[in-house]
Amino acid sequence: MQSDEAILRPQDEKQVLDTVSWAVSERKPLEIVGHGSKRGIGAPMQVAHTLDLSALSGVTLYEPEELVLTARAGTSVAEIETLLDEHNQELQFEPMDYRGLLGSEAQRGTVGGLLACNLSGPRRIKAGAARDHVLGIRAVTGRGDIIKSGGRVVKNVTGYDLSRGLSGSWGTLGVFTELTFKVLPKAETCSTLVLSGLADGDAADVMAHAMGSDTEVSAAAHLPESVRFRFIDGGLPDGSATVFRLEGFEPSVRYREKRLRDILGKVGSCESLDAETSAMLWREIRDVKPFCDGTQRAVWRISIAPSQGHVLVGSLRLQTGVDAYYDWQGGLVWLRMEADAEADIVRRTIAKLGGGHATLVRAPAALRAAVPVFEPQPKALAALSQRLKEQFDPVAVLNPGRMSGFM
C-alpha cells in the first residue's frame, strides 16, 4: 500500500477518525481543508498530507420551525444558504466570502470552515458571528478521539462549551465532522440610508449615535472617498459614504427609516437605496470588494473599539501608505498596505489605542512565513493557548504552525 499519497478524502466520520489516528501514530501532520476557500490565510505549512473534508457532505437535519440545521462538515455554505432561502431563513451572522480578496478559484467554502474561521459579516455588531450561532458540534481531536459538544437547542449549559472553544481555531484543535447551527427568519425587506461627504471621525460619531438609537440599525459602515466608487458599480453619491442598513418587516423598516432620517438629517441630507441595491452593497462591504484587486498586496483585518477605528487609520496614514474602509460601526477596519505589511507599526498603534487585534488575511506566502499572521498574545495568554493546543493535539498533527504567532 502506498501510504504517502497527498490528499486523503474521507467519506464518513469513521474515516476521518482513521486518518487522524494514522497521522498521530505515524507523526504525519495534516493540512485540514474543506473547499480551500480560505487556504491562503495563515502561515504556510510544511505538510505532506491533506485531509480534504469535501466529501463529508450533506444536510442531515433541517427543521425550519425549530430554527435548527445540522450538516456534515464538508457541506457547502452555498448549498445551505439555498436551502434556507427556500424557507425564508438564513444564517443570520452573514458569513463572508474571502475568495475575491484572496483571488481563490475554490468553491464557496464549507460549513466546517465557516466555524473554524469564525466567519461573520456586517450584521456582526447586532447578531454576532458564527460562534454565536453554533449549537453543537462533532469533531475528531488530534488525539484521535471523536467528541461531541452542545446539542440542537439554544439554551444549553451542560458541560464546557467546546463548540465555541473550537470556533476560530483554524483547524488546529480538532477536525469538525458535523455541526448544528441556529437558523433564523430572513428579514422581509431591507433598506439602506446613505450619508455623503463625512470625514472619518465625523462618520464614527454619527454611526455611534445611530447604533445607540432605537431604530435597530443592523449594520453601519463608512466608505471613504478613496474606495466609495468601487461599490455598486460606482453608484454611490460623490464623496465618502456613511451607510446604515435597516431590516425587518416592511412597515417596520419604513417607520424606522423615517426616524433614522430625522436623526441623520441633522448632519446632512441622505439618500436611500432600494432592497436589491442594498443587498448588493452589503455583500460587497462584507466581501471586501475594493481590495479584490487581483494582487497580493498586504491586507489587514483589524478588530478594534468602534470609536478607535478612524483614529487608528489616521495615525497609520501619517506613518505609512494605506487605504482603508470601516464596517461594524468603525470597529472592523479593512486595511490595504501600499507597500510593506508594516506589522509592527500596525500592531503597536492598535495597542496604543486600547487594544484589539490585526490579522494579516492577505499577503504573499514568504511574508506570511516571516510575519505573525495572527495577533501575538501576551505571555500568560499565549502559554494558556499553548496548553490548550497540547490538550487537543499533543503531537501537533492538525494544521501545524498555521496560527503561529499568537501562541
Place this chain on the structure above:
Amino acid sequence: MTGPRMPDPDAKTLAERARIVDDLRDIVPGEGVVDTTNEMRAFETDGLTAYRQLPLVVVLPETVEQVSRVLKYCHRYGVRVVPRGSGTSLSGGALPLQDAVLLVMSRFNRILEVDYDNRVAVVQPGVTNLGITNAVAGDGFYYAPDPSSQIACSIGGNVAENAGGVHCLKYGLTTNNVLGIEMVLINGDVIRVGGRHLDSPGYDILGLVTGSEGLLGVVTEVTVRILRKPETARAVLIGFPTSEQAGQCVADIIGAGIIPGGMEMMDRLAIKAAEDFVHAGYPLDVEALLIVELDGPAAEVEALIGEVARIAGSNGCVTSRVSESEEERQRFWAGRKAAFPAVGRISPDYYCMDGTIPRKALPQVLAGMRSLSEKYGLAVANVFHAGDGNLHPLILYDANKPGELQSAEDFGNDILRLCVEVGGVLTGEHGVGVEKRDLMPEMFNEEDLNQQIRVKCAFDEKHLLNPGKVFPELHRCAEMGRMHISRGQLPFPDIPRF
C-alpha cells in the same frame, strides 16, 4: 437531601487551617478573612439550599492583586478554592467544601465605566445583573440577559453559569452579550480576553470560560454589551384548552418569521398558583397559558401583535388579551415572575428542574411527565421558556414525609433523562453544579467528558478550582495525557486518495 459525594477533604489542609488563615490574612487584611463558624454560616449554602457545608475559611478580596496572591498561595500549597459571586446558583455551583477557601467576590461591586459610543459597560464581577441595567437605564439602555434572580445574582456568576432568562430567544445568552473579561488563573496569572472590540485573535477563551462554573479561573472584570431599550413593548396573554395547541401556536409564531422578545408558557397548576398569589388576571379554566411579548419600534409591535393574536385564534385559543398599557403589561408578567414562590405557597417544598428540549417534543415530554407524576405520587407544575424549549418543572413534595425527598430527586432525574432522550439537554440555564453532576454520562460518553476535563487541565492542572462540581469524576491530568493509538499502516484502504 442525601447529598452528593464530594471529594475527600485533604487532611493536611484541614490540619494546617490555622496557618492558612494567618497567611491569607497577610494577603487580605482587615475583615476580608472570615473564619468563625458563626460568621461562616452565612456562606454555607447557595440557591440549592438542600445542601450545606461550612468552608475552610471565607476570603473576600478587594483588589485583583489580592485575588492573584490568594490563588497563587493556594496553588503553591495545594489548597482548594471555591469561587462565589452572590451565591444564587440553583445547582450548587457555589457550594463550599470543607477543605476549600471560599473566595467571595462581592466586594468587587463597582461599575468602572459606561461607554455609550461603543455601547459597553465595564464592571466588576460582584455588580448585580440588574445593577448594570439600573446604571444605564436613565440613558435609555439596558443589559439584555435577565435571569429571574437578576436583582441578586452577580455578573461574575452570570459569566460562570452562562446565565439566561426570558429574553434569550431574541437577545441571546450571557455568552452572546459579554465582550471581554479579566480573569485570574489558579497560578496567579492575570489574563485579559476581548474588550471593546469583537472576536478573539486566537482561541475563543471567552467562549470556553463562559459557563465553566468556576472551574477554570476567577473573573475580576467584565465588559458587557449594553443595548438601547426598544421603543415599546406589548404582551399578549393567550389561554388554550390543551398544551398541544399552545405548543403549536408557539411553532406557528416562529414559523411566521416572528421572534418575540419573550414567549412563556405555564400549565394549569402553575397558572392557578400564580393567580392565587398575585392576581394577575390569568384565566383559570385553561390548560395552558402563553405570554407572548413583542418589543421594538411601535409600528412593528403594532403589526405583529395583531398577527400573533390571529395565529392564536387559528390554534383554537379560548382567551386572548393584548396589554393596553405598560401597567397592564407588567401585570401580565407579574404572575409568571412570581411562579416559583407561588408554587412554594401551595406545597411545603418544591424542586425546580431545568431541562431543554426541541420544542416539537413538548407534547411527548408533558405526557411523560404526567405518567411519572403518577408513578412517584408527586404533583408537578410547569413553567417554560416556550420559545427556546427550556422547561422548568416544579416538583411538589414534603421534605418532612419520609422518602418523599428521594422520590422528588428520582422524579427530577427521570424528567432530565426524558429531555435527553428526545434530543434535549440536562440543563438550559441553571448549570450542572453538584445537582446534575452524576447525570452527565446521560448526555456525554467517556471521550466527550475526558476532552472537557482536558480543557480543565489546561487551566488548572491540580484540580484545585471548584472540585466536585460539573464532572462525575476528575481524572488526574497526567493520566489524561496518555494516548492509545496503535501504530500501523493507513488503516483505511477504502478512503479515496489523490
